[in-house]
Amino acid sequence: MGSAPSPPRGSRVAARDHCLSPVRSVDRPTGAARYGRMFRDLAPLGTDPKLLIRAGGDGGICAAAEALDQLNAGGDDAAEAAGWPFFGQLIAHDITADRSPITGGVAVEALRNARAPMLNLEIIYSDGPIGSPYLFDLADPAKFLLGPDGGDVPRNQQGVALIGDPRNDSHVFVLSLHVALLHAHNHLVDLLRAGGMPESNVFDAARTALTWHYQWTVVHDYLPRLVGAPLVRQVLAEGGRWFAPRPGEAYIPLEFADAAFRYGHGQIRHTYRLVDGGAAVPVFPDLVGFGPLPTDRRVDLTQLFDVPGRPPAQRAKRLDGRLPASLIGLPEQVTGTVDAAAYRSLAVRDLLRGEATGLPSGEAVAQLMEVTPLSPDELAQTWPHGTPLWFYILKEAEHRGGGDRLGPVGGRIVAEVLIGLLRADPGSYLHREPDWVPELPAAGAVFGLADLLTAGDSHDRPSGAA
């Protein structure tokens, strides 16, 4: 019997019902989580959407040239490795999913977050073995089910990923990190069993161990690189000045979801190498997901993260207010059907979201935080009443963070929110055992994200992937 023809890549989800489609009419958020604000007293900026569309569209100030990577090889390299923003994207998916249409029409107070505002790896565990049984291995229910050769996630017969958040299937990099976390969980199950843990406790213990390693990595590896270690230490010691929810009362601030934490869009390169010596391939359309991950599209994680004993990985793009061509012209698989071509641009979407949710200007937030606002020269663009917060934070990273890390406004928002969410989560390591340290082994002097992502390597993983 011949095998069934494989469906065309990325076209399984009816475009209008795609999770990111601006006109999606099904699966609107029903969860209880609400968004909130950090700077309640600051007035909305109010910028003409036409200006935002011009700035964020093709040829606008937020668009980096398509040929940038080739023309200027290494010239826009940041200090940090290329994988860090993709880890940021995983974090974003773990804590915020505003599924309201980009075309507007939903009152800000009515917006719902389809994710719990906690760093709890809901992206992989979803509702757990009881609520989401299709994620787990029937032959060994404490473990995640993987794709047939262990290099992909499981998929239904139409190629749709069986995972906790469909956005983690949007391109090969975020999917590869997702797969690495599934392996890390399964590896922890093996370790706990080998240590004699009673079977009835194994799943919960592995889940807590993975989640705490992830949370610790966010605080001790990811955040110091992104905002600087002194600010992380300060927020840990003194708490948040603008975001300090009580336990169980956390929410995602719109200043974070619709501006500061979208910084990562400015760190994505247009092209990447997947394996050592491989060709540089554009993220979109070449590496779009939403279908089985072919073996020639598997990512060697040492190309994304520096791993002791291996050559340095590729670098992330420098932060400079511009997005690569892949993100200025997102493919339809990512955006769903759009009525206006401008909605293909992620920069347009970022700017319009900030406008729709009434965010203040970057200058207003800088003033409130008592930091010197960027000068018109640094901003390189004059806006009628002030600079949209998202764009301001990218330019601040360019001029106050050397293009490698966030400046005082962006850094403070991100550090206060991520640490504040952990403190307010009664199950987090920071709430329950703030002095806890990772138990998994480290390849270098201190444990880091690369150790977490490679923890499950020995584990039914295809050779070649780190």
Ligand code: HEM
């Ligand atoms: C190739 C990489 C990426 C793609 C294709 C992508 C795409 C998108 C899209 C289509 C949206 C929805 C836009 C809207 O309608 O408002 C979005 C939202 C968002 N992105 Fe990304 N993104 C990428 C990387 C990142 C990175 C690296 C970060 C952070 C480090 C990030 C953080 C966010 C956040 C915080 C949101 C708002 C989510 C919400 O509240 O629902 N993204 N992204």
